[in-house]
Each structure stands twice: as C-alpha cells, then as structure tokens.
Amino acid sequence: MRLTIACPDALRDDANNLAMVLGYGLGDALTYGALNWQDAEGNLYAGASLPVSDAFTTTAQSGLQRPSWDTDSHVNMAAANRAQAALVFSLTPVAAMPNKLTACVGDDALTTLAAMGLTHVAVEI
C-alpha cells in the first residue's frame, strides 16, 4: 500500500529523525524537505509518499529503537519519539493538521494530498 504523509514545518526536524529510525540510513534525514503543500488556513507542509508493507504501520506506531546502522548516534531519538507521538495514521484521507504528522493510505499520492485538504504551492527547488 502507499502511504502519503503531510509534515508541518514545526515537526520537520522531528519527523526526519523518525524517518531515519523507520528507514535505512542517514539519507532518510531528507525525507521531509520543501514546504510545498498548503492547507486552507495557509499552514505549510512538506509532503512525502512511499509504498510500505502492512507491517510498516505497526512498526511505526510501536516503541522505537535506535537503528542498528546508527552507531555514531546521528539520530535524535527524543525527536523521533516526539514525531511518533504526533503521528496520525489513517486508512482513508483525513485533513492535515498543523500540529500533527498526518499519514494516510491511498493509491495515488497527489489524490491523497488533495483529499487531505492540501494544495500545491511553488517553492524554489
């Protein structure tokens, strides 16, 4: 299944630490980049979308462990836990919230983001 995530500006650093814990390496620190999605109130979000296994959603909501590759403690586990606490997971699109990391299941990322109440805004890329 495909998971599409809206990350508000205030949670970007925390969410990138969570992405490293759930992902594969330092490269995942760039998961949430440009703030090119906007809700009706003008709040900005970074978008990310990826296919995940059914087990991923369970892992993402379980207790976090420092990844085995992180022998030099690059990951801020406290930040990752904050992001996890802000995680809202839904099997159907729900509105993105400026204080939550909203992750929704949907076949098409752009359709899911639209259903989350977000519109694309141009930013320097």
Place this chain on the structure above:
Amino acid sequence: MALTEGIGGFLSVSAATPATFDAAGYVALSWTEVGEASDVPEFGGAYSPVTFTPLKSGIVNKFHGELNYGSITIPLGYDSNDAGQIILLGALASKNEISFRETRSDKSVRYIRGKVMSFPRGQSVGSVNMASCNIEFTRGDVEVPLPIFAGGAEGVLLEAFDLSTLFQNSAGATPVTAAGQPVGRMLDKSGNGNHATQATAARRLTYQTGPARATLDKVDDRLLVTVPTGGFTGTMVLGTDQGTASYGVTIPAGSYDIGGRGGQYFPGNAIVGQVIRDGALSYEEAAATEAYFVGNGATASYGVVTNFTDFWRDWSELTSFPLIDTSAGTNFNNTWWNCTSLTSFPLVDTSAGTVFNNTWRDCRSLTSFPLVDTSAGTNFDNTWWNCNSLTSFPLVDTSAGIDFNNTWRDCISLTSFPLIDTSSGTVFNNTWRNCRSLTSFPLVDTSSGIDFNNTWRDCTSLTSFPASAFDNVKGGNFISAFTNTALTQTSIDNILVSLVASGIAAGTRVFNQSGGSAPSAGTGQPAIDTLRSRGWTVTVTGGY
C-alpha cells in the same frame, strides 16, 4: 558490443501499415507479441549475382542482380487463442502485407514488412501441437540499434526496463526483482558510470511491469545523477509512459534530477528510458533512440494526453523543444513555466486547449513566439507573464478568453502589440503591466471587462492610447490602470472621455493616472468632473 543471448527475444506483429517505412513510422504502430515462437531464423535481403565473363580475359565479373528481401519459417507451439498467431492467420487469409518487429534480448529491435504465405498446423505423440509460419518479406529491414556512446562520449543511459540495472537501495546491494519494489539505484549503461541513485527511501521510484517502468509519485520521487565537470550540452531523449521526445539540453555540472524537477514536474508518470548525451545526437540517432525506448514499453506520442499540467515546468535545461503532438491537450496549466533557456518554440497544436494558466510564464529567453492556436482558450491567467525577451507578439486568437490576469505582464521588450480579440475578456487585472517598451496601444475590445486594475500600469513608454477604448465597458474599476505611464494630453483626454461615454453605472469607483501629461482644461477636466459627479475618485497627472 558484446554477444547477446537468444533467450529473451521475441517476435511481434501489427496488421497496420506505418505512415513511413522507417523507425519513426514503425514505432507508432500498436504491436502484438506472437506467443510460443521457438525460433526466429536469420533473415535479410540478398542479391542474386549477375556474372559476365569476357572472352579475352576469361575472368568472371560479378554484379548485383535482383534483390530478394528473403523469407523465414517460424516454428511455433500452436495456440489458437494467441493474439499474435491470430494476426498471422488473418494475414494469411487476407493476403495483406503486415508489419513485423523482432526484439532481441538486449532490447534492440528490427522492423520489416512481409506477407504470410502459409501457416500449417500439426500434432504428434511426444510433442505439443506445432505450427510453422512462412513469411515472405516485401521490404528492407529497419534496424534500431542501442544508443551509441562510442568514442568515450559522455552522458547517461538509463533503462528502467532492464531489471539487471535496477537496485532497491542507493548502494546497489539489493536488486529489484519484482513489481512494487523501490528503485534506489539505476545503473548507467552508457559506460560512463553516471549511475542514478536516491539515498532517501521515500523519494525512490517504484518498479512496475506491463510495461516495465519506474513510476513516480510526483510528490518527491526522483533519482540523482552527478553530472561531471563541464556539464552536458547535447540531446536528451526521454521515454515515458505518456510520450517520448528528444530535447536540446544544457545541464551544468552537479546534481541533476531524473524523474522531474524536485520530483514534482515530469512529462508523464513513469520513466521507461532516458538518454542524455554530451554532444547533440543527429536526427536519425535521436529517432532511433526514441524507437528503442518505444520498442521497450514507452509510449511513442503525447497525442492522447489531455492534461499537460506541470509537464515541463522548471525544466530550465531545455534549449530546444520538439514539435510533439499536443492536439488532445485541453489543460496547459504551468506546462512550460520557467523554461528559461528556450529561445524559440515550435508551432505545437494547442487548438483544443482551454486553460493556459502560466503556460509560458517566465520563459525569459524566448525571442519569438509562433502563432499557436489558442482559439478555445478561456483562461489566459499569467500565460506569457515575464516573457521579457519577446519583442513582438503574433495575432493569436484569444476570442474566447475571459481571464487576462497578468497575461503579458512584464513583457518588457514588446515594442508593439497586435489587435487581438479580447471581446469576451472580463478580467484585465495587470494584463499589460510593465510592458515598458510599448509606445502605443491598439483599440482592443474591452466591452466585457469588469476589472481594469493596474492594466497598463508601469508602461512607462506608452504615450499614445486610442479614443473610444472604453465606450462599451459596462462596469469595473480602474485603480492604477494608467499609473506611471507617459500618456500624451490627447491620450489621457481620450481615456477620460471614453469612460464618461461608457455605460459604467454610477458608484464608488477609482481611476488613477500618473506620469505623462495632465488632462486638458477643455476636454479632460470636464470629463473628470462628470466622473466625480457619478461617484468616481479620479487622480491624474497635474493634480486636477
């Protein structure tokens, strides 16, 4: 080139006739694989020798005689439901010439035309039911080779259809083996080692089959190629699930997105193949490369695409754009926005287009623009905003246009403007703002207009404005419409008198002029008095 295994090759057929008997013609056909072929024997044209032996020398002189394109007999496991075999049997019955495509395991292809002369079927103990198809070829074959990076030419060759080059992670440790898996590394087959990688898991492409391709979510998916010192100046051939085309490109050294700018703007939803070669490909090379990608799953033409939103947006590396088929396009929202290196544009077919929002906005190097068909266009919001190298503009058909917000704003090099049809236009907000090289303006039809805010603002060279321009306007405001212009007294008088003559209802309205000449005491000032008596706030040069 290395030797290539036979396993993996196959034959396809098409009952259709190509428009041209070359690679471009053949790739445009719809192909059906012939199932259960066990062999594709050698085939190719051969001349019969003609000899002559002079009595004096006794030496046999040899010449090329008649040319026979040859024949083959393909052994098949007979399958009465196989779509390819059904086409062969149909060709036997109709006696029609049909098209054949041989695909080798290295994905190179060869096309040819021929007639099916026989298709006997049989059965025996110890064998599946067999058949054989005899084909007499009627035209020369067309070979479509792999793109050539001979002589150490720099560049990139990426093939999403070649599973052996795809890996799930950026380090290349885990190969892609099945549909649905991420693509974090795509090997460069040009021999230059310019592999495309993505270290961030959420930004990886997804491998899919039917046809084999790497799909993009258009949120953030893209691979990165590190372009070496000196950059690439040459040709890009891009085969996607929605169309295939060749472009002139200049790409600076450094990181380059494969899969669209920022993972967002891409002409399709999947990559099938991509070539970037430092040094321009010839027309034939580019066509052959396009054919190669199409032969491996890319869609040949953009001709069925209706929505071109964001397709080539921010592709500032494009130095030339091909004459692709956009005839089905209705939505050209942001299509070529910020293609800053294009100096010219082809006469693409936009006749079905209704939405032209931002279509060529910020194409700052365009020095000319063709007479494209925009006759169905209703929305010209920002269409040519900041095309600041255009010195003239063609008489495009904007007769259905309703929204002209910012349409030619900041086209600072325009020295003339044609008498376009704006009779349906309601919104003229900032339409010609800062067209500061215009000295005069034609008598365009503004009769449907209701918003003229900033319309000619900052047209600092505009001295001449026609009379009766607003005689038929029924409503609207003119806030800063002529602020910072250079209007002559006659021109500002023309404008004010026309506003009085218009049918604009009394009410709280605004008109602003600054720069240029003050209205005359005999004509302009009485018009101002009339407008003020109707509720207008009027500000003009000279302070009357």
